[in-house]
Amino acid sequence: MQLAPFGSWKSPITADSIVADSIGLSSIVLDGTDIYWLESRPQEAGRSVIVRRTADGQLSDITPPAYNVRNRVHEYGGAAYTVAEGRVYFSNNSDNCLYTQDLRSAQPDLVTQLTHDRTKRYADLTIDPHRQRLICVQEEHDSTELEALNTIVSIDLKAPDQTIVLVGGCDFYAAPRLNADGSKLAWLSWNHPNLPWDGTNLQVATVNDGFLSAPALVAGGARETIFQPQWAADDTLYFVSDRTGWGNLYRWSDRQVTIVHELAAEFSLPQWIFGMSTYALVGKQRIVCTYSQNGIWHLALINIASGHLTRLNVPHTDIASIRATGNLVVYCGAAATQTSDVVAIDLIAESRAVLKHSNQLKIDPGYLSTPQSIEFPTTDGQTAYAFYYPPTNRDYQPLLGEKPPLLVKSHGGPTAAASNQLNFKTQYWTSRGFAVVDVNYGGSTGYGKAYQHRLDGKWGIIDVDDCTNAALYLVKQGLADADRLAISGGSAGGYTTLAALTFGNTFKAGASYYGVSDLAALATDTHKFESRYLDRLVAPYPASANIYQDRSPLYFTQRLSCPIVFFQGLEDKVVPPNQAEMMVDALKEKHIPVAYVTFPTEQHGFRQAENIKRALTGEFYFYAQIFGFQPAESIEPIEIMR
Missing domain, CATH: 2.120.10.30 (TolB, C-terminal domain)
Structure with a gap:
């Protein structure tokens, strides 16, 4: 085992292998004996x-x-x-x-x-x-x-x-x-x-x-x-x-x-x-269903007449798209040790089979970080939740006394949730010597309606506090380097990232993926589905325009003192590119290191292999330059403007 600084570990989990062997699986449909x-x-x-x-x-x-x-x-x-x-x-x-x-x-x-x-x-x-x-x-x-x-x-x-x-x-x-x-x-x-x-x-x-x-x-x-x-x-x-x-x-x-x-x-x-779909009818007497407790999904059968619920013994902790016909149950299932698969269960034979893997990448478990479900104290005596991934690589151990850089992930939504399923993008970081914490901040689903409504009127406050307190909790536990804390998020998570970097000083760098920098622009220049979303998360607009400005990072760039990298699809209709561009220009004026990576044919979220790879390696390269470590492999540089 080699001694080497965190961030400089050589990993078999490469961006090329992630995009080459990975597909998305969803939308199961059953028709007779055929499965789609x-x-x-x-x-x-x-x-x-x-x-x-x-x-x-x-x-x-x-x-x-x-x-x-x-x-x-x-x-x-x-x-x-x-x-x-x-x-x-x-x-x-x-x-x-x-x-x-x-x-x-x-x-x-x-x-x-x-x-x-x-x-x-x-x-x-x-x-x-x-x-x-x-x-x-x-x-x-x-x-x-x-x-x-x-x-x-x-x-x-x-x-x-x-x-x-x-x-x-x-x-x-x-x-x-x-x-x-x-x-x-x-x-x-x-x-x-x-x-x-x-x-x-x-x-x-x-x-x-x-x-x-x-x-x-x-x-x-x-x-x-x-x-x-x-x-x-x-x-x-x-x-x-x-x-x-x-x-x-x-x-x-x-x-x-x-x-x-x-x-x-x-x-x-x-x-x-x-x-x-989270449930399906199995004959006349039973329902097969999945439910979430503390961010973990379980599979179960419910007897309709008695209402009795019986847990099924499956390895999956993230379950979606449940369908059933006769005694056959099909769903998309994933776990901390496996990526998403299409899975079929025969309830009579009590057998389980994988019909399709989302990723063929085979990695020795010695390079995989196992997520730990954590609870940590946050603002106003509340408790928040996250999945913590320690840096893991069987070939390396850190320098004596060194604490790892920490990447805080702020999920998009914000009404969504982080999952503990095996994600090779997360393992890309941990196998190179980063710790990662994926935060289910207040507002996240899966913890009850009251927890979800903690974010009402407080977007840009509760989520930022919870992400910040997750980082500080891990620093206090001796699991992260206080001088190398980064935060990253996409869409709404990008807004949380930008707000945390603008209105606080805990984080030393960040990455925004098609994130919001101007709440008023989002309220007035987005699509119908989300055009009134901020009424609940912030306040009605334009009646409360002052609140929107007070929580928009774009208007407080003078408070920024750390570098940020932006990744943006130029066909994005949910968060238009001008949101990122205004923020980039403001950072350049302050001579704070900033990078802006655009993808002309991408919309809201990246779907093309080369762009997914470019964003992942680009973010890693950016932190390497900011935190001063040498990656083990050669990475195509991104332009960092100062």
Whole structure:
């Protein structure tokens, strides 16, 4: 074992290997005995491909090379495809049109016509087999740049130009779901200033001659969140509600709502994208579900009649996209020691199989850091949570008395959560001698409604305090070097990063990935879905414009005294590039070291392999220059302006 300074350790986990062997897995769909999922492939410029697995274990790409299965409803998309009786229906990213494809055909057929200004987008697709039509959420963008119009529509598959608006009038819609005989439609809706985790309505209407009548409110409201409505064969409607302060499972039958199983845990997720699933019906008697406690996800079966919950013995601590048919359960599962896989469980045989790995990279465990769940004190006597990763490399030990540099990760959202699943980007840092702490600051999901609402009116305060206190806690424990503390985050996490660097002096460097520097600009120059998000997180705008300015790093650059690197997609509509550019210019004027790395073809989040690699190595190079250590490998420099 060699003695070497932290940061200079040679690691087998390289940026090249991470992007070469990594894909994203999501959006599982079951059709008969066939299993489908989406693969997001950085090696193909971030293209998303529908993959099919047949009963005999054969895998095949369904999506031809010229197509990218993705939509941008709410800008984040989701539920971009569905399958029914061997026919695939999907949204294509390049033209926003819907296509259908018979599995015997190599090329898809157009369902919706291409419009000159490409104003319509589609999500949350479901088939109405009784009327040969597609029901989905439609988002229409007017060329006058007025706010987008969201509705639930039906599209006649025999005459696609005959699109009918089934539900309209609310600002947002999601989850249109037909019951078994097609006589009822359930859906979710909500209005500004709410987002779907603030308050939603679950409604049900009768379907008469293809149209809806007698809509009725089942559950929800301005302060009750409803997640994943799903019909059972007997016309019972299941859903998740947070009415008790925790997202628990409920059912609606005979016009009565009753709880299925009460637990101080979260059975739901913040609905940033469409089509998320945390439970599925297994026959008539059971529900397979996943729930989160203290940031860890568990898999379980619930007996519907008794409400009894039984934990299933699986290694996964991060579970998503649960689907079931008969006694077969399929989901995306990950753990601290493994990246995300598509996993199938046979409940009768009690067997488990991995159908697809998201990453083929094989690394000796001696180079992998095991996350530790920590609780630490924070502002006003509160407790916050995080996953701490110690520096780990079997080939090295640090110099005597040296403490490691610490990278604090501030997750995006901010209504989201850090996961403890194996992430080779995190291991890239720890195997080179960095400690990493991934903070679930106040506002994060998975710790109950009260914890989530700690951030109300205090974005830029609570999150910054919690990230700062996580770093100080680890310094006090002797696990980090107080002079080499860095903070990094993307999107909302980028704002937390910039606010921590501007309004505090704990951190000595930072990295902002498409982060916000001017809250007022975000409030006035973002897309519809998030255009009123800051009403809750900050205050209504423009009535409280002074608060927005007081919490915007851009207006307090005179307080900055440490270097920052910015990474920005130039096609980003969520956080436009001018947010980063204004901050970069201000830092240059102060002659503080700053780097600005742009990606012309990226949007909000990076999907292309070369860009993912460039951002990862660029951030590491930046810290090497600032903290004064020598990387073990040669890294392409980024320009640091002073």
